[in-house]
Amino acid sequence: MADLAIAPARDAAPEGAAQLRHARMLSVGARCALPVALLLGIGFLAPLVAIFGYAFATPRSFDVFTSFTLANFATLFDTTNTVWLSFFWSCGLALLTVAILAVVAYPIAYGLNLVFGRWSALISVFFVFPLFVSENVRLYGWVLFFIKNGVLDGTLKWLGLSGGPEVLYTPGITLFGMVYTYLPFMLFPMTLGLALVPRDLVDAARDLGAGRLFIWREIELPLAMPGILIGMLLTFVLAIGATAEAKILGGQSIIVISHDIEIAFTYSQNWPLGSALAVLVTFFIGALTLFALSKLDLDRMLGRR
């Protein structure tokens, strides 16, 4: 569309002022995109700009864009500040979530592609269905399952056993909650990735005498890698910002970084400090994502180059 719109300008030199104006006008495509661009500008960019502005404002003030100080960042990098602990927990739990999900989701993705056959669609729905229920409701459901005298403990006692394990309100159960919540976000990109592997290649390798492990390592895994890595990246980015699991299941046995940001914006009423922390986390995730994507040449992986 863009080509069509500027075609007359290219064909002949603009003669009159009207033609010149026409040549300077936005292409049809650009004009069509204006509402979306505007919406994104307001809805996506404006809050980011505001947060960025607040990060440099006087601590515990609302002097955004009228004051400039690095005091908020200095506070965060102060060696006595324990905020790094929250950062450590968020990163650690996100990495563990990704690692566990990679192992858990792979066999399911494989099954959805090659084993479950006509049941695949139904099984996929089972994995999607929980997403229709609010995350908090599902997590409270798990609390009722694991709590003392709850579903698990009560049932085991009813059966004459000593009861369930005490797992609630620990970092371990927080990790469990994160693995549970983010499973679909790893599973579906991975399933798509595995669907990209041509079966002919696997058959050919098998005909040539390659073993199962060899085929998996040399053919399946590299060809499914775009899907796997996108799943990992998506899960990591979501998991590093997770709060509900640590709050509801974990009983705040650990404080995660997004919770620290929330405290700064609520009880502390220190928007500049919360913003500085949000900016740091955003930059960290952004840098990590860009680094991962720079190492990830999707075209080459997909064999298009």
Place this chain on the structure above:
Amino acid sequence: MAHISRRSVLQGMGAGLGALAAAGPLFNANKAFAAREKELNILCWEGYNSAQVLDPFRSKTGATVKAESLTNDPTMINRLRAGEINTWDLINVNNPWARKVMLPEKLIKPLPKAEFEPFFAKMMPEFKWPYKWAMSEDGSELIGMAQRFGPYSFVVNTDKISRKTAEDTGWDLFNDPALAGKYGILESDDWNVFNIFIIAGIDPFKVHTPEEFTKFEETAKRVFKGAKLIGDIASMNQALISGEIDLHMTGGTYSVSPARADGHPNLRGITPLRGPLPGGKGGVAWIEITSTVNNPNLSPLALDFLKYVQGPEVAHTVAFAEGTFNPVAQMGNKACFDLFTKDELDAIQWDSLQEEMDRSAEYDIVPDYDKALDLMNAAKRLRG
């Protein structure tokens, strides 16, 4: 927080963040300037935003009534500071804020005394005119109306710790190593600041010395480390009922009444017999004050609503609005009191309400709250 001027805040609004944060009612702000006769926006603690309270007012007036509930006072007040003064008509926060902060900062405006003074005559004796927290510091202006109140210290499961032991031992329960891992902490950080000070044997509502802060920090680390969980009211009640915890810090009628009404009278808000608060008082109590916002285009319905909630039936509905059940000052009026059933009175611990209020200091502002909160947040991070 004290250095914030309205001008700077309004400039901050230019960033658009405030507009986004207030997406709902704020989008109607311009329209609102045209005509506010049929529109009312209330910023409140949970309860006033319930359909039981608002729907009859909506049908009576045909107005669009919007209410947003938040669960801490500083956030609500900063919403006004951040420019939302043009959005809200009523603000409902704990007692000291209207008199000590919002009126001096011109965030709220006085009420017509002649119209509202008669309501105080029908309130419980301690709220009689001129009620301190409803008046300006100099006593010349009426700045808000009182309704819900309650003692708020800690909650125990009396099957595990008797009421007598809890009241007598008081805050030292949280200093007892034997109870580590058996208590929870309600996620209500302003109150937790008070309570950590009290557990450390220090009056929270004064300026603190470095030595007192050292003691505060040490206490915060120990108390937070020993907590089995930190969570919201629902999590605390659930953990008490299931037996995960035996008691939790920061709590009282406001938090435990839903569980008591639900058939768990063994859970009980406790006000210690003694403590480090002025006069040797052992607990802290809150009183909500609802004020009219200094909105240049205040809805005329704001005053109507304040009168509406004073009525015996509506006051009873406010007391038993969804989520939390509380005594109301209007129970001083027999017509209102008679609406409360025996079970409802039991849920709000009516039997001990008076003595608990007598043993409680009134909620106040901690002068060095920011420093204490920073220390407490750092202590929380060391839990893991």
